[in-house]
Amino acid sequence: MVTLVQTLTDHTDDVNCCAFSSAYLASCSLDKTIRLYLLKDFSELPFSPLKGHSYGVHSCCFSSCGRYLASSSTDGMTVLWNPQFGEKLATLKQPSESPVRVCKFSHDSNYLISGAADGTVALWDVRLKKLRRTGAVEDGSVIACDFSPGGNHFVTGSTSGELTVWDCQMKCLLNLKTAHDLGVTCCEFSTQPINGGINSGSQCFLLASCGQDNKINLWILSPEDATGCELRMRCSLNRHTAPVLSCCFSPDGQILVSGSVDKSIMIWNPTSGAPLYILTQHKRYVTACAFARNLPLIATGSMDKTVNIWRIGSENNSGNELLGKFRCSVQHWSEDEVCSWLSAEELQELVVVFKSNNIDGQELLNLTKENLENDLKVESLGLRNKALRKIEELKAKLESICIGVPDEFLCPISRDIMTDPVIASDGYSYEREAIESWINTKKRTSPMTNKPLESSLITPNRTLKMAIDRWIEAQQVLQMPANQGCN
Structure with missing residues (x-):
């Protein structure tokens, strides 16, 4: 539609x-x-x-x-x-x-x-x-x-x-x-x-x-x-x-x-x-x-x-x-895109603070009241509360994109529908790009348990990929005529 x-x-x-x-x-x-x-x-x-x-x-x-x-x-x-x-x-x-x-x-x-x-x-x-x-x-x-x-x-x-x-x-x-x-x-x-x-x-x-x-x-x-x-x-x-x-x-x-x-x-x-x-x-x-x-x-x-x-x-x-055609990409925002979002949400006072602390999209989504007060040194209670409210609204918007999708089809890190699911050494499945980035930047800890990963080895989860593909096909809204192939 x-x-x-x-x-x-x-x-x-x-x-x-x-x-x-x-x-x-x-x-x-x-x-x-x-x-x-x-x-x-x-x-x-x-x-x-x-x-x-x-x-x-x-x-x-x-x-x-x-x-x-x-x-x-x-x-x-x-x-x-x-x-x-x-x-x-x-x-x-x-x-x-x-x-x-x-x-x-x-x-x-x-x-x-x-x-x-x-x-x-x-x-x-x-x-x-x-x-x-x-x-x-x-x-x-x-x-x-x-x-x-x-x-x-x-x-x-x-x-x-x-x-x-x-x-x-x-x-x-x-x-x-x-x-x-x-x-x-x-x-x-x-x-x-x-x-x-x-x-x-x-x-x-x-x-x-x-x-x-x-x-x-x-x-x-x-x-x-x-x-x-x-x-x-x-x-x-x-x-x-x-x-x-x-x-x-x-x-x-x-x-x-x-x-x-x-x-x-x-x-x-x-x-x-x-x-x-x-x-x-x-x-x-x-x-x-x-x-x-x-x-x-x-x-x-x-x-x-x-x-x-x-x-x-x-x-x-x-x-x-949407059936996964649009990936929620806030977690991939650069520091500049986070600053653009702050300006759009009338939080210009935080642009310099966020920029100096290298806050990107993933870190934005993980910010807490304690982070804002103790780590970023945002002194104004009203400004902290407004920032947290806007972050929660952003998270809610991202979650709304995935309503109706089985939770096991969503990457625990990005909350996107997985297109290339892999199994990490903690036994959980993730989107390949998301877990590889996590391992490279988070010192090989499990996103689910926060315990050290036994190894950085990841293996394709072909069974899960087949299940996701079947679900998308079954739920397909945007039907395509069978005689209009593009080879």
């Missing part, structure tokens, strides 16, 4: 892009502004809109650490903002001074790409706020780009229909001239690596590209060696009846969303290629779509000047309807 929960009508011209951080939603427009909203209630921040461009804003994106918001414009500038306070941190001038059509951060937040109308590509050092390298495509404007999850490559798409793969030294590794007839409009990687490389066991990545040919093409990017890669077509999705302008993957890679000139939003299963839902509430072209990082929310933007917020699954039955 997909439900429209909010329509934002603050922009006065076409909405070109939407982006989520862990605490905020950003949208940008031809009206020259970027608007920022709190995720908890979609209220606009007091310092919004951001007005730093002299022409229309084409693209906006958050860094994964949550510290930066970038925006790019026809004025030839890419601006770095502090999203917590709305201050401008830097103005990055495209070397060619051509209109900048797209920008995207690397997954480690160290780099930023900006692509321009004259085909130039600039790679920026975010920390130093300086140009690192430049390159250019052979033909057309660069209007799409994204970094691979591994961070070693990025892809650009151009109006000539080309997809180009680069390394972080701006060396062109591959150029596919016929990716889309009439031009590429968007490209985005799934954050989840997949198997299927040329070399056995090599890590590959799934890329979706959209085009003026009405298609969404799914590609597999396979690193061949240190200096090369292969980009091969997996399948093509052909249900839109007009050019496809935008696409995005869910955080777990299990769902793909696309927006089109046909005014529709389509929600897909990227594994099978099956369309799951078609949404038609926008009145003009759908130019933008984005998934929230920690919540089952989608934002879509349109030339009708609105941003729609959609929820996948109902609030009262989210455990059954």
Whole structure:
């Protein structure tokens, strides 16, 4: 089930892009502004809109650490903002001074790409706020780009229909001239690596590209060696009846969303290629779509000047309807994302304290009254109580995502539905990633008993995995047509 929960009508011209951080939603427009909203209630921040461009804003994106918001414009500038306070941190001038059509951060937040109308590509050092390298495509404007999850490559798409793969030294590794007839409009990687490389066991990545040919093409990017890669077509999705302008993957890679000139939003299963839902509430072209990082929310933007917020699954039955497709990822928050959450919850007084004590998501969820008073030295009783109340609300929200799921299917550490359950030496089952991180950081103590683990050895729990898979299949809400396979 997909439900429209909010329509934002603050922009006065076409909405070109939407982006989520862990605490905020950003949208940008031809009206020259970027608007920022709190995720908890979609209220606009007091310092919004951001007005730093002299022409229309084409693209906006958050860094994964949550510290930066970038925006790019026809004025030839890419601006770095502090999203917590709305201050401008830097103005990055495209070397060619051509209109900048797209920008995207690397997954480690160290780099930023900006692509321009004259085909130039600039790679920026975010920390130093300086140009690192430049390159250019052979033909057309660069209007799409994204970094691979591994961070070693990025892809650009151009109006000539080309997809180009680069390394972080701006060396062109591959150029596919016929990716889309009439031009590429968007490209985005799934954050989840997949198997299927040329070399056995090599890590590959799934890329979706959209085009003026009405298609969404799914590609597999396979690193061949240190200096090369292969980009091969997996399948093509052909249900839109007009050019496809935008696409995005869910955080777990299990769902793909696309927006089109046909005014529709389509929600897909990227594994099978099956369309799951078609949404038609926008009145003009759908130019933008984005998934929230920690919540089952989608934002879509349109030339009708609105941003729609959609929820996948109902609030009262989210455990059954999400079926593990969205992992509760608060425990994986960085220190910066915790600070963004504090600001969003009007706990700005604690930002410096939490930052200086390196409080990340896992530590946030484990904080107690004693920790706040004795370890973090928060003297104000009212502030301590407010912080504890907000943490408990956050925990309750996470638990609500797992209502109806058998408890033995949930990882004791993360409380997520396990996708790769393993048995530790204490006899309990955990999600592999969670227990490996625990062992590496918690001195090999059992998360369940707090006693020392006899060894760090973990073994796959195939019986439990089969049970989880059967339960998900039996409870499946998002049915896929049997004749729509994507091979």
